[in-house]
Amino acid sequence: MKARAFEYAKATSLQDAFDAFARASGDCCYLAGGQSLIPSLSLRLQAPSLLIDISGIGDMRGVGIVDGMLRIGALTRHAEMLTSPEIARHAPLLRLAAPHVAHPAIRNKGTIGGTIALADPAAEFPAVVLALDAELEIAGPGGRRRTKADGFFKGLYETGLEPGEILTAILVRPFDKRDRCAFDELARRRGDYAIVGAGVQGRFHAEQVEALRIAFLSVGPAPVRARNAESAVRGRTLSPAVIADAQATLHLDLDPAEDAQTSRATRLHLARVLLGRLLGKLAREARNEGGRA
């Protein structure tokens, strides 16, 4: 299939983008890395009259510490999650997840802002920003605002972005030496969207969990925190029994759908196995290096 004809405009600033958006009276789309939008146009799932290319807006680039927070520009490519020393140091969970996002060619183009704005329930980074308790920096014609990742993912491809708003950056509290994190997913093939995946990050006191955030992908219409499991481990050491307690609560938080390949029960089962493995990994690390904390 071929896309329907559309106009193209390259925005040089946020204001430029908002103006173009207003002129098109909404019959338009922002274009970042194009790795989701262009396929969607080619499949004629979307047919806007105008594409506003935001990939040249300088304000949305760069990774660095700003006012004590790690600021990741929305245009940061997936591939940079694997190469940036700032990400490795201050947000290692993003680096752990990045190899699971598609394939190198797509990672070279796709942006973290694009994947979060799109909010595909099977995408890795939306779940990761939930686990990181990140904040999202959003600009609109009326100015800038910040919002928590919690509450941003509302449903299937549904977010807290208002029409015309642009996600400009992701803000993350820098990784602390007491923090531990892990990411894994079960995908049929390397680079595929996963049947189920999860990211966890938490603060430890020696072997004891002070607080831990667990976020799942591919188990419902939006990425979701497993809050009951988080409570189950809070203040405790990750013993096999504690991990089993956490696993046993998952059905309270996750509401996976059935699809042609995988039943709901199987997804829940796999989510439990995955959580067990991730917590087991943190427990081992805490045990082995616990003395250092």
Add this chain to the structure above:
Amino acid sequence: MTGALSSLDRPNTYIGRSVSRPNAKRLLAGRGRYVTDLQLPRMLHAAFVRSPYAHANIRSIDASQAAAMTGVHLIATGVDLAKLCKPWVGTLDHFAGMKSSPQLPLAVGKVVWAGQPVVAVVAETRALAEDAAELVAVEFEEIDPVTDVDAARAPGATLINPELGGNVAFHTRIESGKVDEAFRGAAAVVEETLLFGRHTAVTLEPRAIIADYDPSEERLTVHHGTQTPYQFQDIYSRHYGLREARVRVVAPDIGGSFGMKLHVYHEDMAVVGLSMLLGRPVKFVADRLEAFVSDIHARDHRVTARIAVAADGTIRGMEADDVTAIGPYSTYPRTSVVEGNQVVRLIGAPYRFRDYRADLNVVFQNKVQTSQYRAVGHPIACAVTETLVDRAARKLGIDPFEIRRRNIITQDMYPYTSPTGYTFERLSHEACLDKLHALMDYPRLRLEQEALRKQGIHRGIGIAMFVEITNPSPAFYGVGGARISAQDGAIVKITPSGEVHCLISVGEHGQGTETIVGQIVADGLGVDHGAVRVFTGDTDVTPHGGANWACRGAGIGGETALQASRTLKRNILSVAAAILQARPDDLDLRNGEIVDAATGSARLSLGEIARIAYFRSDTLPGGVSPQLTASHHYTPKGFPFAFTNGVQACHVEVDVETGFIKILKVWVVEDCGRIINPMLVEEQVRGGVVQGLGAAFFEECLYSENGQLQNGSLADYLVPMACEMPDIEIAHVETPTQDTELGAKGCGEAGTAAASAAAINAVNDAISPLGASISQIPMTPQRLLRALGHA
């Protein structure tokens, strides 16, 4: 091997050498010319309005809005094209009693699968044609779709083709020996129902065609991504009433075919008619979504089978019941029953038991048509046989290698005719089994498996033996009335500087035909292989032949090329003899030089002979008329098929908590007769194995109950990719056929034939200690978890 040594056995022969592909650099540099790359003057583009329903009556079609769009040149319905195109029927006479309804390019009155083309739109660009197609309004009235093979055969079932009186296209029964007695006296009987998912070829290059009709000469040129240009010349000419000599089909570079690109497709037939209506070139390239709902699918079998064994593991008999569903029609011109037919005839093929019974039912349904795809029927027959043999071995406590050794057809038994009527000239089961055992270090793997099991790591080892049908004679299609050639032709000629052109009817699709034909011609003539250029795939230029299907390029095309070059060599030597006043028998052509046969001393270059022959024939003695072009046609005449054989092993690790399987390694020992180019044979085997592993673990066309394909995109239909594929180690045994001088048999389907069977056996070997087993492919995590009782 017997008989005298020929030039093929010389130490410096090109035969048996891993010559690299002359076209590799061109294709890698992006200089390939596929149909998609061709831009003809005044060319238009077709798009199709397709049925959203699996089964429906067409109430009305309103294309007025689309027709009014600027840039739209033609809108055609089924009725419009039916006026030009004679319908086709996918039956063959040797399948007694088989039925199928006539087909036309576009649906007339009724649609029978979701995705069937209903209206064609021709416009200046493809995008514009799609815009217009969106405006065509078709009103449908749904009919109950027939999707389930049992419901299709139940009394009162909705009929897809009411005029046929039923939904069964073909039934056959094979009965040999005393099957009931064999089962009565057995020490053990194992029964299993195996399910094989529908899958499809997913070629890198999708189907692509440009039809270019010139009314001034009533000439049709079709640039077509096909494996069988000669077959299509015949079909386009007969179905559109054109003079055959004025129909030219050109197959340029082709990005994979695997049997998918030799069937008649509705869109392709439509494009020819559209070009005739417009008098302009019309292009159609199937996009991936269209490919999934219009390329043939394959497999889709349910086989219930039983094996009877004696206490020592001797197979006493087998029984099988295969039900396969093929879509609403049988494909043309090769039919959709060949796969099932080969399933029931190949079951048990490596083994020497005589008592066998099989039923085959081929059923219509409202899904995409199925037909021949790489290794037609082999993977199913192999999986049925080999899982039963493994289960019997497990039941009797016999090692999988050992039970096979006790049952294979042995060297003293050839030629051997199977209970299903296939005659094997000579196979090499013992040598292959022994070689595999050593190659994989089987005893060490078993020890490792046991040690790891104690740590909760579940590894499995599976082996599968196979017999492959190659070098088909006219017994395959010709006898059934199909105008499909089993012979191939080659023309070899010398250029004025003494280089060589070979025009041959077998084609190049990425498998390396050009390379091996170049090697054979260079060898047959005695020239450097760099001096040989090979041309394929143009019915105006290359000789008529079968081209590419089954496994025949090397075995039949290769022998054709060898004999043509031998003839040309004789012609060259007779000219040389006249010039040198010698006897032809005392001369030889080696490395582009005429030499003294006895001493090898150089006498004259081939270039000099060509110069004299083409420019100074006046200097030749009277009566010498140089023939520096020679042709040859060859059809297999001895055995109807050259059967090959081999054995594969698969090593897997099963994560019993997640149902995920890691494929650790695959080993293949195969015997394709004389090996012309080991590198290409191994590429064929590796590619084939990957397709077999795709079937075993990933690929499946998933349909809803109402006949909608649910995963028709490459995001949802999983093809095997490099990261999941294991190392594939290959070894060879060579048993050349005595039917040809070259001795080559096919190797293109060997990899696919047994890979999924070995994989099933490996997974079952891993999970059987847990009391679990699986008998359905693809073996998805979901299915494995069910087998393990987790979900």
